[in-house]
Amino acid sequence: MAAPVRVLVWGENRHEQLEEHVRKIYPDGMHTTIAEGIRERLDDRAEVRTTTLDEPDHGLTEQVLAETDVLVWWGHAAHGEVSDTVVERVHQHVLSGLGLLVLHSGHWSKIFGRLMGTTCTLRWRSEQDRELVWTVNPTHPIAQGVPNPIIIDAQEMYGEFFDIPVPDELIFISSFTGGEVFRSGCTFRRGHGKIFFFSPGDQDYPVYHHRDVRTVIANGVEWARPEVERELPTLLRYETGEFHRGHDYTGPIQEPAE
Amino acid sequence: MAAPVRVLVWGENRHEQLEEHVRKIYPDGMHTTIAEGIRERLDDRAEVRTTTLDEPDHGLTEQVLAETDVLVWWGHAAHGEVSDTVVERVHQHVLSGLGLLVLHSGHWSKIFGRLMGTTCTLRWRSEQDRELVWTVNPTHPIAQGVPNPIIIDAQEMYGEFFDIPVPDELIFISSFTGGEVFRSGCTFRRGHGKIFFFSPGDQDYPVYHHRDVRTVIANGVEWARPEVERELPTLLRYETGEFHRGHDYTGPIQEPAE
Amino acid sequence: MAAPVRVLVWGENRHEQLEEHVRKIYPDGMHTTIAEGIRERLDDRAEVRTTTLDEPDHGLTEQVLAETDVLVWWGHAAHGEVSDTVVERVHQHVLSGLGLLVLHSGHWSKIFGRLMGTTCTLRWRSEQDRELVWTVNPTHPIAQGVPNPIIIDAQEMYGEFFDIPVPDELIFISSFTGGEVFRSGCTFRRGHGKIFFFSPGDQDYPVYHHRDVRTVIANGVEWARPEVERELPTLLRYETGEFHRGHDYTGPIQEPAE
Amino acid sequence: MAAPVRVLVWGENRHEQLEEHVRKIYPDGMHTTIAEGIRERLDDRAEVRTTTLDEPDHGLTEQVLAETDVLVWWGHAAHGEVSDTVVERVHQHVLSGLGLLVLHSGHWSKIFGRLMGTTCTLRWRSEQDRELVWTVNPTHPIAQGVPNPIIIDAQEMYGEFFDIPVPDELIFISSFTGGEVFRSGCTFRRGHGKIFFFSPGDQDYPVYHHRDVRTVIANGVEWARPEVERELPTLLRYETGEFHRGHDYTGPIQEPAE
Secondary structure: OOOOEEEEEEEOOOHHHHOHHHHHHOOOOHHHHHHHHHHHHHHHHEEEEEEEOOOHHHHOOHHHHHOOOEEEEEOOOOHHHOOHHHHHHHHHHHHHOOEEEEEHHHHHOHHHHHHHOOOOOOEEEEEEEEEEEEEOOOOOHHHOOOOOOEEEEEEEEEEOOOOOOOOOEEEEEEEEOOOOEEEEEEEEEEOOEEEEEEOOOOOOOOHHHOHHHHHHHHHHHHHHOOOOOOOOOOOEEOOOOOOOOOEEOOOOOOOOOO | OOOOEEEEEEEOOOHHHHOHHHHHHOOOOHHHHHHHHHHHHHHHHEEEEEEEOOOHHHHOOHHHHHOOOEEEEEOOOOHHHOOHHHHHHHHHHHHHOOEEEEEHHHHHOHHHHHHHOOOOOOEEEEEEEEEEEEEOOOOOHHHOOOOOOEEEEEEEEEEOOOOOOOOOEEEEEEEEOOOOEEEEEEEEEEOOEEEEEEOOOOOOOOHHHOHHHHHHHHHHHHHHOOOOOOOOOOOEEOOOOOOOOOEEOOOOOOOOOO | OOOOEEEEEEEOOOHHHHOHHHHHHOOOOHHHHHHHHHHHHHHHHEEEEEEEOOOHHHHOOHHHHHOOOEEEEEOOOOHHHOOHHHHHHHHHHHHHOOEEEEEHHHHHOHHHHHHHOOOOOOEEEEEEEEEEEEEOOOOOHHHOOOOOOEEEEEEEEEEOOOOOOOOOEEEEEEEEOOOOEEEEEEEEEEOOEEEEEEOOOOOOOOHHHOHHHHHHHHHHHHHHOOOOOOOOOOOEEOOOOOOOOOEEOOOOOOOOOO | OOOOEEEEEEEOOOHHHHOHHHHHHOOOOHHHHHHHHHHHHHHHHEEEEEEEOOOHHHHOOHHHHHOOOEEEEEOOOOHHHOOHHHHHHHHHHHHHOOEEEEEHHHHHOHHHHHHHOOOOOOEEEEEEEEEEEEEOOOOOHHHOOOOOOEEEEEEEEEEOOOOOOOOOEEEEEEEEOOOOEEEEEEEEEEOOEEEEEEOOOOOOOOHHHOHHHHHHHHHHHHHHOOOOOOOOOOOEEOOOOOOOOOEEOOOOOOOOOO
16 A cells, blocks of 8 residues: 655644634644644545744755655745745755645745746635635546535635636636636646645635535645655756666756757 | 737847857857848738847846837856846736747746746757657647648757646647657747747757748747737735726735735 | 638527517527627628528538638527538538637537537526626637626526536636536637637527627637638658658558558 | 456457468457556456457447446457447447547547547558657656656657647657657546547557556556546536536426526
């Protein structure tokens, strides 16, 4: 049997400290609730840890990342406080094979923007809209085990135009009471890493206690698990007929000249 | 009739200064030859200018970019010398609607990496391989007017795995004498901008004098031309029922809280 | 200047004859109203004709199709009455380069099913839902000139899961008062033909009088116009080094054996 | 642990009977060799059976299909002899969830054409070209465990333009000695079924004895395995607010009218 997938849930953990109403919904922090949901679904198929922004290096040292298969990211109020060094480190790990789940307001995190190359902006409103999450890719592993649609009684509205690259796979489209729609479940392959963006989930609503949302996140974790040994794609020179062994790049003008 | 498309060809212009054999092929600089090819094909449907790395601001001031519809980028030896400020400026313009053609070794330019979010590495060899450029999307406007395949007698080899996001549209696949293959013509939409990557073209070979290569580049320019008024996608709040007028974002915790 | 695009609007024309309330909305038939909308938008850039199911050969003879650039299809109650011979003829023309717009209930037409290879089923309800048509691909030519969202006050609901292949380009996603969502604007390239499916439009509602719907249909016509000479893709043998001239296929076992 | 995947390898089995040189390479029929390769790789994770064209119903009765998870299809010389009734039956099963692998010359089988909606033509030559199979999607499960490129010493050439819909995922691109390229590994989702087309493999060459080809086919089988209970997508009416239970369609004009 396959080894358990090593999951790290990263939480910004600011709303929980600053806002009483958030603390009521997520008394141990949102990251803890998200981690519980993954454990509940994957059981001994996963080893789930958590860390937060306020840890040294935001809890994302080289060693921690090397020992993580899938990183789950929730941030919102403090995207700007995430250090560029850490973002660069995570970026390199994702391109090398680290799986990444970006949740909800993580759409505006530095790491998601870096990977997408776009503004990742959208339209929004926090007025207790009902969100319906519709499956448009019913045979995708991430869509298994949930009804079509998933019904979330109260949620923040996220609407189009969502400025992302066209997803490799569009799995879910949400609608909201107000009539807006949103591409709420999207996969992207970048380098050797697999990325799943899933928008349901907000600090003001108990969305991470929702059974179907938990199932989707757990499915996403299993899907994003690396298929290959972690390795950054590298530019190499290959002699004619030498298909499987390349040479290091030595610069654009020196010999052998590219 | 539509106004002429305003094209700016950006050339690094270093090989031409440093290497005699390049100067022989491109006596007035590669950017000049590329610009000639576009003029030759589009005639009065285009206004084509050039600029180079050594100009102040690399010739890419805010005003110049605002007056450009499509930017064509050729760089190789000096990617690292392009200032981050200029890259950021070009990035914002592309997301706002500026069309961008990235040619050949521009795969490793800062601007392409920023837009793609990946390493953009590949395998390569400069040994005079013949390149055949095969059309796999025969009804795409960029593929019109060229034979299938385009035959380029001598070229640098670029091979897979090419670490880019899955293109929105794959138009050309190249093969090389040595047997390698490469996704050589790819489109990407990012924000309000359209991007066309086309790999044939190298300082050591007279590829930008090739009639079919010129046709493809000119087609790419016409395709990448902006459809909409230049405007950066922006995060806005929309009240229920207020579909067409949004409000500026005022931060994650202040009222109204996101 | 380019020659006018030759458009043929095909109407089933049954509801208009059988149902008084439809005749009130579309007194000259839905096909006539659709054709008017295209003429209104494209003016002298298009030559627009109409034909209907009850014509000999349903008005779709070999000659008529050969003289058409883009065929617009509206059918609903009588899909089964369309002869397989005519469907086969239209199919061959689309694969050879004829542009095709499939509107609304045409999702269940024989020709659309033949081209998609799937059931093309969906969920539906006709209860005067408001339909909002959201743009998710703002730089696509088909999305130009319409607000985001388009507001259609009353429409039949079409919802997911819509059993189609993943579209080459997803341009519009609709929501309905009841909360359903639908991929309402999709492009597909098949053979040498371009296909645009656009779902707004129903016999019970005056949708083809809606200005934005008319704009989208006209944009679709211009987009679907053939880029290449009409020719069916054909299996050919090519000798080594003979890239541009192939030989007819002579069967799987005879010499030269495949 | 998951139940073994039930695989059925369908062989046309004509070349083996008619041509001595094919019988030498595949003495028990190509289907037997293909089946052996899958058993070798998946061991007790698969139950692999074979059947052929000459069986009653071509060995593809309703019951056999109902007891199959993944169907592997090899045909070439006798596509026309496959009965339309059986093709229709397989088509319905694929849309309901049956996994399908189409190998090599199966590109021109009735079932592949029915699912794709295009001509599925290509360019070809049988002159012992070397085929190199390059991975362009290194994190896809189907690409695991094989070198990049796979080297096949002698093969029939299949080249572009290959008239298929744009694949949902492009995994492999092949090149041939003569310089042609081909999209040789492609996935498609249709209805509830997953389809993998893989072109290496021909009756004149021992390709199905090749270790890497066997790995890819076995990977494909595991990938194509159904995720959901077999069920044909069906058009249903849903009342407002009734998201999870639909009503049978009762026709276009009767009440309730669509």
